[in-house]
Amino acid sequence: MDFTITKNEEAFRLELRSWLEENLPPGWLDGNKELPKEKEAYSQFLRDWQRKLYEGGWAAIAWPKEYGGRDATLMEEIIYHQEMVRIDAPPLINYIGIHMVGPTLIQSGTEEQKEKHIQKILTGEEVWCQGYSEPNAGSDLAAIQTNAVKEGDKWIINGQKVWTSFGQFADKCFLLARTSYDREKKHRGITAFLLDMHQPGVETKPIIQMDGKQEFNEVYLTDAIASDADIVGELDKGWRVMIALMLHERTGIGAELFTLEKRFNDLVEMAKEHEVNGQPLLKDSFIRQKMAGLYARVRGSLLNYYRNLTITLKQGHPGAESSIDKLVVSELTKEMAAFAMSIQGHQGVLWKENALIDTRWQENFLASFGQTIGGGTSEVQRNTIGERLLGLPKDLGR
């Protein structure tokens, strides 16, 4: 057991930290972390940030050097996330391009596809989204009905996607569509396309969330067009391309865990500052008990992650154990936000400009419902863990 950081790793951290200090948007480190509200300005702000990361060589550190990356080690990726969470860096508008589509194309794209997309992904000229879920294919993703039919040398695509994050900004979409149908094995016959979002057949419509935000979209495909050259991997074998793609996003959950830890520390601060009956919340014995319990669980989930990371480092790929991280972090995030709201008492209902206490807790609470649903509901996660990690029998209907 060894929690020390190598000299190289420490140097990496310091290099990133000092680059950030010089390159973050003006005033960021002094606490001015407001992003533009208006969509175009928001998008431009984040594209500018992505461009800056690219110029500094920090856009895609895990990519091979030949494609503009740094060949970063897993530990360097972890450090990268830690630092970004530490200073609440602006979000990465091309998260999907950088962490998923890019690595997938590098690994299994055609030369033409690499040529066409890789550089633009890096710079943020091409912002990507993913077209997976559909109204009738949520947890049961293999049930997608969006279909692609070959006409001449074109694929004509029709259907509807939903919960498409970054769809409102995206230039390109990594799209799953049905190209044939196997009654027994629904996940066969799905093909992965690189779809241009700027064409007449593609229309996006924002989804208003319960927290008032609009981070997801419906995407309507009406005779949208792609070519053979836009197919990733083999025809009808898009399912495995998607699985490989998701595996490329190997450290995203780490960022969520570091965020959880940071929020817990914020919670402690709030409980120290906020008073009820003339004493700080943190002096109330009931709250101390609950907070001690949360401390253990936040610690524990982070340590689980490090343990799973160790396995990945040793065997070169993640073990089945790592499937627990997403379930744990999303459920715990929700529970912690719920608790943070509760202890604010009646003042906790005040919202937006009228809030007396930082309403990040309220926002987190509402947003957390998305976390236990999106990217595989907690129920689906439990099935996966039960079946893959524990070897329990497959569920009904799967």
Place this chain on the structure above:
Amino acid sequence: MDFTITKNEEAFRLELRSWLEENLPPGWLDGNKELPKEKEAYSQFLRDWQRKLYEGGWAAIAWPKEYGGRDATLMEEIIYHQEMVRIDAPPLINYIGIHMVGPTLIQSGTEEQKEKHIQKILTGEEVWCQGYSEPNAGSDLAAIQTNAVKEGDKWIINGQKVWTSFGQFADKCFLLARTSYDREKKHRGITAFLLDMHQPGVETKPIIQMDGKQEFNEVYLTDAIASDADIVGELDKGWRVMIALMLHERTGIGAELFTLEKRFNDLVEMAKEHEVNGQPLLKDSFIRQKMAGLYARVRGSLLNYYRNLTITLKQGHPGAESSIDKLVVSELTKEMAAFAMSIQGHQGVLWKENALIDTRWQENFLASFGQTIGGGTSEVQRNTIGERLLGLPKDLGR
């Protein structure tokens, strides 16, 4: 809404109460509630008690007067349970005979069966058990394999039953055995027999429970014999006889709820008397919070019961709502006992003659695991409630 008790009901309560005062075993009301340890003496003690109840006219109050009952109303049954719980009356050794087999025979037994059994059930001369569960048929009761084959005018029965309460004392068994097999509908082809336990083909073996008690038995049937006259209802239609039989036990759950309420009051007393750090447990704010929560839930479950009872009183039979009572009382009993143990602190591990605090909590805690399993596991209860009360789709495999 009306919680008043009628004059007749009050008179009934007082009559029972004064009868109990005169007829309970010597010293019982002064707190000497020890039952004999040794099996034969235990059995005799309880048979004597049952006989006394019979002689006083209190053995089977819900039965029709013509069969030796009192035609008691539902409210009188409730009052009966309340009074019995209040003074911790000795258990009814012929519970199964009185509350289940007797009413079933009265309703659908042959004249011969009534003649043969009814009176003896009342007096306790015939103590009954039920032969349902088998090693491979627990939650899935319809999967029973014990079979009965007709040879001449006898049925030859072979198989194994398990979790047979009162089996160690019983003279007779209400037995479910398979007389034919329907692949699609397993619950068809089951027949209900009245089996004599005192025959060479019947062997009982006690099961030692995790709480050290031996309240259940394995029953081995090796060419055990019954006759056509011992069949209740129709051949191959024992499943519906069993369902009807269970419905006759209409107030048993009430007794469990009154017991829960009584235990909660005991818990309050313990928390008042037992001190930690020089103050009674009940003065600790954490414990007060928990206890207030338990108070609400105990109250609520009892009130649920009264609400369901009201439905039964109005419509003449229980509604689907009443399926929630068993799940609630068993889970809450377990949780309350677990909590009671926890607050005893390190002294709570002392056991039997070395205990410093009443170990009923420990005993209840261990026994409570039987309550969430026996008579339908909590999982089966949830399925039943989901399907019958809420109309949710039937489960996998059922």
Place this chain on the structure above:
Amino acid sequence: MDFALSEEQEMFRGYLRKYLDDAGQTKLAREYSKGKTDELRKTLQGLSALGATGINIPEEYGGLELGTLDLVPVFEEMGRTLLPGCYLETMGFAVPLIKKYGTKAQKEKYLPEIAAGTRSITLGVIEPKTDFSPNAIQCYARKEGDDLVLNGTKTLIPDGDIVDTYLLLVRTEEGSGKTGLSFVFVDHPDGAQMQLQKCIDESKHLAELTFEEITIPKERQLGEEGQGWSILEEGLLYLNAALSSMMVGGMEKVVDMATEYAKIREQFGQPIGRFQAIKHRIVDMKLELETARSLSYYANWALESEEQEREATIYSARSFATNAFIEVASHNIQIHGGIGFSEEIDCHLFLKRARYYESYLGSVNYYNEQIASGLGW
């Protein structure tokens, strides 16, 4: 033994449900969030015509002179549709206190208008940046001849913008603690400055009222001078019994939504209600609902009874329903999956309402402590 609402009460519920269904259920709450109140006012008048605003008001003041249990169907049905407004505070707090402590003039002024649906009353207890305790009440009513001169601020006043009268807890003697507190009525045009406050539950409008040398006649005082806190405690018994019914109504709708969705939504070729993770969770939600309902019925019954454990009975209904409402509303979102996270479906409205009520005039811990002390623990 008869532990159920009467046939008449259930029939009344039927009318109310039909009426509110026709009014578009949560549509009114959604419009209210956007500041539109026309439909709402019409609906409230319609409810009044159905008798909802006269139930617990004596006949001599134009009411129906019925019991608190007769209010239960109204609270539940309003909870079911998240109907905006101060019916809770008016019928579940002001009316019983006016009946008990009001002068004849006060009764004559307020009760007939309430019964007619032309006046609603809200509550101003909390002050900015303070907790729910006697010491936190610092709003001061100085005596000047036959008048009281108010100075101070009341915050988090429910639906303060659409209401006609405010029942305020103020300090009539300087100092701290429970002594020296009194209730006063302040009618809308009495000159206070109002600022609206955004609420996480947007179908609740909150208001902050600032009083600077606002003069009201002394006869606006409700009950004996200096007895404000114990009048509040009496009022909280009524309010919390009513609130628990309101929450039960919301829970019922939430459990219905989850159940119906689980029957029709298919994934993996199965209605999701066939999966035990969903089915069993809905069953647990149903248990929470039924327990909350039993407790709330009993709480409302206990208001008019000699029930020994009256406080504990009512506060256990409040405390249990508060947690249970949050829990079932949260599960309902999860069961709905993605669509449950969208603004379009009502799931989130119930969760936000549940959280709004969580610490309304006392947190769950506060009420648990009240249960304990109410039982003499």
Place this chain on the structure above:
Amino acid sequence: MDFALSEEQEMFRGYLRKYLDDAGQTKLAREYSKGKTDELRKTLQGLSALGATGINIPEEYGGLELGTLDLVPVFEEMGRTLLPGCYLETMGFAVPLIKKYGTKAQKEKYLPEIAAGTRSITLGVIEPKTDFSPNAIQCYARKEGDDLVLNGTKTLIPDGDIVDTYLLLVRTEEGSGKTGLSFVFVDHPDGAQMQLQKCIDESKHLAELTFEEITIPKERQLGEEGQGWSILEEGLLYLNAALSSMMVGGMEKVVDMATEYAKIREQFGQPIGRFQAIKHRIVDMKLELETARSLSYYANWALESEEQEREATIYSARSFATNAFIEVASHNIQIHGGIGFSEEIDCHLFLKRARYYESYLGSVNYYNEQIASGLGW
């Protein structure tokens, strides 16, 4: 970054598991409940031969001079089989304290025999009918020349009947509170009266020792006079890190049992592990196990590190594992159904052990409070 036991540690675990499997796993605990200790003694000697009793003892005293992390596999494997005896108290409390506070003579007397497996040490802290606090320590050691004369009673002493030495916390100055407390060694034949106490976990033997004018030489005192409570607190860091590993071992076995049973037990024509009520519960048990394991590894690592939050780290492992062990052991019984309720299957043994540890030298609430104060809250 390397957050895992080393290959050597895992290899050592392999030897231990094989050895304890061969010894019949929980068979020894079951026999011990009936008072039979022959097999157990043999097995303990065997473990000693494998090196288990020398791990954290310096080479000069016959040990292996390894680190606390090397003890982890032993604690886990013992927890897995519920192995009776005082390995926890000996290696996880007495040894680190002797190393740190013992005189040369004490080290020479105790450490070699511990390493050789011929001496085990248990703990006497609690006194009858009292809680776990300094004031509760009233057992008094009067000074007489070079001797201490003991009077008083120590209770709930783990496995007091098979152990060789008792490490007792006594008062060496009359009074109350933390001052005036000291640790002393009392060897088995020192003349105290022993009474066995029945424990809900029958594979634990408890003993009460009564001292009436029992004289021991003053050099039996461990550490500085009057510093007993702070020595105890130091020892509790070691003990709780070790205990959390022991509980993790038990939890691991419990999760294995539930998983395996759910794969083979069929009802309704399906292995019950296909039902989500079972499957998802086992997954939640697994999450509890893995979190407890991570916390316990880190706690044991923190013992020898400069970890800032050392107390909070160790006590959070203890506190979390305590609750989690009870929870998974309870679920395991439910998942096994009827057979899980029988004495025959091991399920209940783990539950009883979990409850035995629940308040062992401090309740969960006590340790949560220690976490809070350890973090400066």
